[in-house]
Amino acid sequence: QVQLVESGGGLVQPGGSLRLSCAASGSVFRPNVMGWYRQAPGKQRELVASITSDTRTNYADSVKGRFTISRDNTKNTVYLQMNSLKPEDTAAYYCSLRHALGSAWGQGTQVTVSS
Numbered sequence: 409q410v411q412l413v414e415s416g417g418g419l420v421q422p423g424g425s426l427r428l429s430c431a432a433s434g435s436v437f438r439p440n441v442m443g444w445y446r447q448a449p450g451k452q453r454e455l456v457a458s459i460t461s462d463t464r465t466n467y468a469d470s471v472k473g474r475f476t477i478s479r480d481n482t483k484n485t486v487y488l489q490m491n492s493l494k495p496e497d498t499a500a501y502y503c504s505l506r507h508a509l510g511s512a513w514g515q516g517t518q519v520t521v522s523s
Contacts, residue, residue: 410512417517430503440507446499
């Protein structure tokens with residue numbers, strides 16, 4: 409099994425930045441895809457960004473040019489650098505990992521963008 413632990417959420421003013429981290433432990437098979445999803449109250453969970461083992465990335469249109477996903481395979485950790493944050497970015501952010509034998513989710517970390 410894989411365990412994912414997120415960190416780095418919090419309260420930030422519009423235009424500010426935050427960096428989320430997600431560390432994976434356990435049976436982390438490769439190749440895999442790690443990603444960040446978010447869910448705002450009353451809305452469906454949506455993909456924010458994903459990155460493959462060989463660092464191919466994919467972003468939601470709403471975050472392109474503002475967010476950057478990266479990973480450190482030596483640490484089994486994925487990062488999400490969020491810049492120019494907007495109030496509409498407010499949500500619970502969840503880390504995910506998918507590989508051929510299954511998938512896992514983190515517990516979520518809250519990001520609130522407000523003045």
